[in-house]
Amino acid sequence: MKSNDCEVVVVGAGPSGLWLACELRLAGLDVCVIERRTEPMSQSRSLTIHGRTLEMFAMRGLHERFLQVGRPMPSWHFAGLPTPLEFSAIESRHPYMLFIAQTQTERLLQERAMELGVEFHRGCTATQIAQSEEGVSVHVHDASGTRRIDAAYLVGADGARSQVRQQAGIAFPGMAATQSVMMADAQVDLPDGKATLSIENAAGGLTILPLGGGKQRIIRLDPERRHVASHEPLSEGELRDSLVRIAGHDFGLRNAVWLTRFSDETRLADAYRNGRIFLLGDAAHIHAPMGGQGLNVGLQDAMNLGWKLGAVARRKAPAELLDTYEAERRPEGQRLLQSTLAQVALTSRYDEAGLALRKTVAEFLRHPSLNRQLAGELSCFDLSYLQPLPGFESAQGAFGWRMPDCDLALDHGAGSSSIYANLADGSWLHLYLDVSSQEREPLPDWLGSAEVRRVRASVGTSCPALSGVKDVLVRPDGYVAAARFIPGEGQR
Numbered sequence: 051m052k053s054n055d056c057e058v059v060v061v062g063a064g065p066s067g068l069w070l071a072c073e074l075r076l077a078g079l080d081v082c083v084i085e086r087r088t089e090p091m092s093q094s095r096s097l098t099i100h101g102r103t104l105e106m107f108a109m110r111g112l113h114e115r116f117l118q119v120g121r122p123m124p125s126w127h128f129a130g131l132p133t134p135l136e137f138s139a140i141e142s143r144h145p146y147m148l149f150i151a152q153t154q155t156e157r158l159l160q161e162r163a164m165e166l167g168v169e170f171h172r173g174c175t176a177t178q179i180a181q182s183e184e185g186v187s188v189h190v191h192d193a194s195g196t197r198r199i200d201a202a203y204l205v206g207a208d209g210a211r212s213q214v215r216q217q218a219g220i221a222f223p224g225m226a227a228t229q230s231v232m233m234a235d236a237q238v239d240l241p242d243g244k245a246t247l248s249i250e251n252a253a254g255g256l257t258i259l260p261l262g263g264g265k266q267r268i269i270r271l272d273p274e275r276r277h278v279a280s281h282e283p284l285s286e287g288e289l290r291d292s293l294v295r296i297a298g299h300d301f302g303l304r305n306a307v308w309l310t311r312f313s314d315e316t317r318l319a320d321a322y323r324n325g326r327i328f329l330l331g332d333a334a335h336i337h338a339p340m341g342g343q344g345l346n347v348g349l350q351d352a353m354n355l356g357w358k359l360g361a362v363a364r365r366k367a368p369a370e371l372l373d374t375y376e377a378e379r380r381p382e383g384q385r386l387l388q389s390t391l392a393q394v395a396l397t398s399r400y401d402e403a404g405l406a407l408r409k410t411v412a413e414f415l416r417h418p419s420l421n422r423q424l425a426g427e428l429s430c431f432d433l434s435y436l437q438p439l440p441g442f443e444s445a446q447g448a449f450g451w452r453m454p455d456c457d458l459a460l461d462h463g464a465g466s467s468s469i470y471a472n473l474a475d476g477s478w479l480h481l482y483l484d485v486s487s488q489e490r491e492p493l494p495d496w497l498g499s500a501e502v503r504r505v506r507a508s509v510g511t512s513c514p515a516l517s518g519v520k521d522v523l524v525r526p527d528g529y530v531a532a533a534r535f536i537p538g539e540g541q542r
């Protein structure tokens with residue numbers, strides 16, 4: 051019998067597939083990535099890495115690479131409304147959004163994947179996929195012909211039109227496109243040397259953001275052009291006319307390097323898994339790119355699936371652990387769709403009623419608590435997982451929350467460390483904070499074969515998330531699997 055070519059095949063080397071491949075390699079698996087493009091994309095759809103995603107990179111010691119390239123921004127927008135969402139009130143070492151081109155994000159992820167030894171098959175298209183109880187196979191087509199790759203698991207990170215999803219028989223219900231938005235990366239001159247510009251009036255909405263290198267991103271919601279199909283080419287002339295309609299002049303539009311339209315087509319995969327086949331990223335959810343969320347949610351899908359698939363493939367966790375991937379991530383896909391559809395509604399009408407709605411919501415967002423809530427949701431800082439992992443049913447509600455990073459003063463004068471530094475190799479962290487306590491939390495048997503780092507330490511007052519906590523077990527993806535509290539101290 052032919053042995054497997056690799057343990058996991060990942061179809062698609064976009065951001066989701068790249069990060070999943072990194073996480074699987076970190077767990078020690080042989081990973082093959084199949085990518086139909088020979089070269090990385092030259093255009094950047096995404097411009098954002100949100101704070102929670104940056105925390106995820108910090109857990110693997112990679113955040114500095116992103117910070118060197120991107121530009122931290124203390125606030126971001128919801129539906130282009132004039133009241134910014136402020137991240138400063140969020141308990142995190144990264145209470146901001148990092149403005150960074152998708153090309154750079156993919157370059158850094160690819161670099162990490164190469165360092166970890168991921169095997170890439172570029173210029174290869176996955177065509178036919180099959181699975182049995184024992185494994186999966188995928189036919190891969192390239193310039194030299196077609197060959198078969200066998201593996202134990204297959205992951206579809208192959209984007210919105212995912213072949214993997216279709217061949218796995220997973221439906222993709224949702225909303226067909228109702229409108230399109232014009233977008234260009236080009237040069238314009240803004241009044242008074244401004245870097246950004248935002249206009250909204252009866253002629254629609256316009257946002258201009260600086261991209262660096264003298265280029266700007268122009269996003270134009272034009273009621274007169276919103277019914278044009280998103281696959282129709284956009285010309286500089288059409289965009290120029292549209293700029294004149296909203297601003298009275300064309301800002302000297304020139305040197306466009308990318309002219310496109312995006313739509314509000316919105317869909318969520320019925321299932322994130324069929325047997326040995328998994329979906330993540332745009333293969334599992336598509337939506338209007340509003341609020342800069344899609345790439346971030348895809349990366350977090352990958353972070354969630356990586357350690358679980360790694361542990362189950364290496365028989366270090368029960369197979370049921372894999373069911374928690376869909377249970378945890380599909381509700382987040384639903385939240386993402388709700389958030390982006392709400393933004394579609396807020397950008398669909400620029401008549402008097404539509405502008406009044408926008409003004410009303412913008413006024414609500416001036417309330418700090420509402421602003422904080424929406425900022426926490428959009429950036430994924432506030433995501434919690436609501437079901438216990440298999441074997442953790444006795445955790446009684448003390449689980450699921452996001453673990454922020456905090457400094458640790460190690461016991462017995464062993465120096466200092468931080469929570470995230472202890473997650474860098476993808477292991478679990480069991481942190482004992484109450485020096486008086488010698489008893490150990492009874493952990494599920496299966497965790498006995500996983501890598502669990504045990505650390506005795508104290509945290510100062512600068513870590514409110516751990517106030518009153520006696521010991522806490524942190525998952526490899528930075529969420530709490532179980533926590534116990536000092537009697538009489540606060541419990542969540």
Ligand SMILES: Cc1cc2nc3c(=O)[nH]c(=O)nc-3n(C[C@H](O)[C@H](O)[C@H](O)COP(=O)(O)OP(=O)(O)OC[C@H]3O[C@@H](n4cnc5c(N)ncnc54)[C@H](O)[C@@H]3O)c2cc1C
Nearest residue numbers: 062064065066086096097176209331332342343344345346
């Ligand atoms: C205009 C626009 C702006 C956006 N802005 C933002 C933003 O600011 N912030 C944000 O978070 N998100 C943003 N997004 C969304 C973001 O770009 C996507 O969510 C992200 O690229 C999804 O990553 P992915 O890896 O899941 O899929 P993709 O990036 O689509 O990657 C899929 C990969 O699979 C490959 N592939 C496909 N089929 C096959 C096959 N059969 N065989 C082999 N390879 C295959 C493709 O070539 C591709 O490389 C934006 C999207 C658009 C359209």
